[in-house]
Amino acid sequence: MSHSSSASAAIPADAPLLFFDSGVGGLTVLDAARTLLPDAPIVYAADFAGLPYGAKSEAEIAARVPALLGRLVERYRPRLITIACNTASTIALPQVRAALDLPIVGTVPAIKPASERSQSRVIGVLGTEATVRQPYVTNLAHEFASDAVILRFGAPELVLAAEQKLRGEVPDPAIFDRAVAGLVSQERAVKIDTVVLACTHFPLVQEELARAFGRAVTFVHGAEGIARRIAYLTRGQTFVGNGLRFVATGPASDVVPYMPALQARGFSNFETL
16 A cells, blocks of 8 residues: 555544635635535634734734644644645645644745736736735746736735625725726736636626726635645545534624625534634
């Protein structure tokens, strides 16, 4: 028996995939993963008590995320963790990998696929303020889009708008207008043809952003690529479903407004950390 097959055999079939985000943005990654791995048991963890991450300092995130994930690993014994949050990934991924001895999948801005699609070579990047200022984003641009103009804008309001939408509320359209204006007001922005949604929350409000742009642009995010990575790392493993569990930091009452949208996705168990 090969090492990889023996390692797979040692993983309990009911060991879940753990998805972690500051809120519900990571559901966009989960949706893509469930398309490829429909039988996998899932634990989705939302750090509502820490939301929004984009307004926190790098030091706060680098301390908070590994500590929370350590507690989640102790409770749920996952086979793999996906940090379904661009801000947490670009800041805390090295610390998490150093602290936890299991596969960790991060979420990074989809600059490479955006570069492959852009014809005008002017690419917008919408993310949280914490994400768009990271050297990691600069390095991705140099590696995969060195011939393109990369225009960044931090739009933290979009995180809260996405959370509102999933609760069944209607966000203020001005939020999307401000986010788009933050990109298109920059020099050379008139040629933007591709926009990276560099926060897992943002695909939840892609339709609203498209209306605010008022012209054709291609939106790119990394959910499908992350899902393929999860499937690759769990190839050959056995899944026995124990349902979809949603766990959140903060008071249990914070979860209640999200429950219709979560139940529609198949979640049946709701817990607090």
